[in-house]
Amino acid sequence: MSIKRKTRELMERREQILQGGGESAIKKQQEMGKMPARDRVISILDENSFQEYDLFAQHEGRDFDMDKKELPGDGVITGTGKIYGSPVCIFAQDFTVAGGSLGLMHARKITKIMDHALKLKVPLIGINDSGGARVQEGVNSLAGYGEIFYRNTQASGVIPQISVILGPCAGGAVYSPALTDFVFVVDKISKMFITGPEVIKTVLGEEISMEELGGAQVHSTITGNAHFYAASETECFEQIKNLISYIPWNNNLKPRKLRPRSPKNAYKIDTIVPVDPKQPYDVRNVIRAIADSSEFFEIQEQFAQNIVIGYGRMNGQTIGFVANQPMYMAGVLDVDSSDKAARFIRFCDAFNIPLITLVDLPGYLPGVDQEHAGVIRHGAKVLYAYSEATVPRITVILRKAYGGGYIAMNSRHLNADIVFAWPSAEIAVMGPEGAANIIFRKEITSAEDPEKMRKQKIKEYKDKFANPYVAAAKGYVDAVIEPENTRDYLLHALEVLETKDVPRPLRKHGCIPL
Ligand code: HXC
Secondary structure (H helix, E strand, O other): OOHHHHHHHHHHHHHHHHOOOOHHHHHHHHHOOOOOHHHHHHHHOOOOOOEEEOOOOOOOOOOOOHHHOOOHHHHEEEEEEEEOOEEEEEEEEOOOOHHHOEOHHHHHHHHHHHHHHHHHOOOEEEEEEEOOEOHHHOHHHHHHHHHHHHHHHHHOOOOOEEEEEEEEEEHHHHHHHHHOOEEEEEOOOOEEEOOOHHHHHHHHOOOOOHHHHHEHHHHHHOOOOOOEEEOOHHHHHHHHHHHHHHOOOOOOOOOOOOOOOOOOOOOOHHHOOOOOOOOOOOHHHHHHHHOHHHOOEEEOOOOOOOEEEEEEEEOOEEEEEEEEOOOOHHHOEOHHHHHHHHHHHHHHHHOOOOEEEEEEEOOEOOOHHHHHHOHHHHHHHHHHHHHHOOOOEEEEEEEEEEHHHHHHOOOHHHOOOEEEEOOOOEEEOOOHHHHHHHHOHHHHHHOOOHHHHHHHHHHHHHHHHOOOHHHHHOOOOOEEOOHHHHHHHHHHHHHHHHHOOOOOOOOOOOOOOO
16 A cells, blocks of 8 residues: 555544544534534644644443444544643543543543643643543543542642633533633533532432533632633633733743733822722722733632732733732632632742732621631631742732731731832721720720710721831831832832742641641
């Protein structure tokens, strides 16, 4: 056989596999608003940059007539490609082939590309669209999942891991995305749950749709499992590319530096924060007033909105922003916002991304619900995450910094590198009203006009403590700065912190309160 004929045969074989599960299965998927698996991969990657591996892999299932079934690529596409010129490893489950179910060969293809990503030290992107463990393959499927989970854990903190939920992701299968750093979901397409509606109906007698149980909205707003929500797959792919542009390839590198740009004139920093500490505002506008091009790429936008996390750039360099959001529950720390912030801080620390923290909060959220939900355990994660982080850590206290909230939000006492405060900062054990009621209770109740006395005592307390100067006098605040000079101070601080190098304690790993 001539090489030409052999090449033609290769092309024919390849063409057949590229049909996936066939026309009607693909049509069924498209009717649900889903792209074919290979098109998804190609859409995420730079043009003509995808190189596929293991196209000819075949499953080894023998039971339940599986030996008579051809499963093209065994229901998963794997390979390497580029995003904005940066290399990535990628896999995409193909629901049109046996429901994207995970048999042994399917799992081997995934673990092989995971090993490759870890060896090359480049990000891994996994597109999940699967009916779960391939029922016909029994324990081999479970083995496959276990081997994926193991690799997710080994790769954690070494390479960024991204999961995209573009179909069902059910049962134990959810734990691979759960072990990764960023989970993307798409409206009406993503379905993620441990036990499906049928099991819930049988066991608990409750009726619930897949959407209500574990749809994109649920995971973006309630559970916090998802980090990015999109209305369509195309929007989701743009978000993935954007994320890749902010993060490094691996833990030994810094994110790629872009050309520095000034913030837009539309964001006037000295007009965003109202002086009255009770008046809300959108802290994202402060970030936009500071960041290059006023661009802020928010993460978990709809979950625990009392804290804002995400990426921006300063002088072209990626920065992780953490900011209390006074517009939502006055920006308190609670169970969910603590988890959200702590996880983000740890990712930034693992991947060499400096942190800027903007503080304006009345403290931790009081109440039986929060206490019983474990606000002590969850709140501790923020303290832990900041304290262990060795990347440059800069704080700007905008307004309120009360009680435990003051300490937790990257205070000097947790070894922040530089703490700035605006003249509007109020650093105190608690708000002046609460404080005056406690320490001047006797004077207030025994006064001829208790209300007048209360107001007087509140003012007294406010004059003494509700300012940045007491903390500045003790060196807890490094500089009290004019709001309009914030970006300049931050740029200087980031520059001098470039050479920061702190030894870490010798230990296997810390024991973060999980
Ligand atoms: C084998 C499967 C499969 C599976 C789907 N298929 N899931 N084959 N193993 N787990 C096959 C179907 O038989 C069908 O094949 C094709 O994929 C398309 O499936 P449909 O049911 O027609 O699709 P749809 O109506 O869209 O429903 C999707 C679905 C449903 C909701 C995901 O397929 C489903 O409930 N599947 C089973 C889910 C499940 O219980 N998985 C096991 C979870 S336990 P044909 O040949 O007819 O086209 C688990 C344990 C892991 O995952 C533990 C790890 C620690």
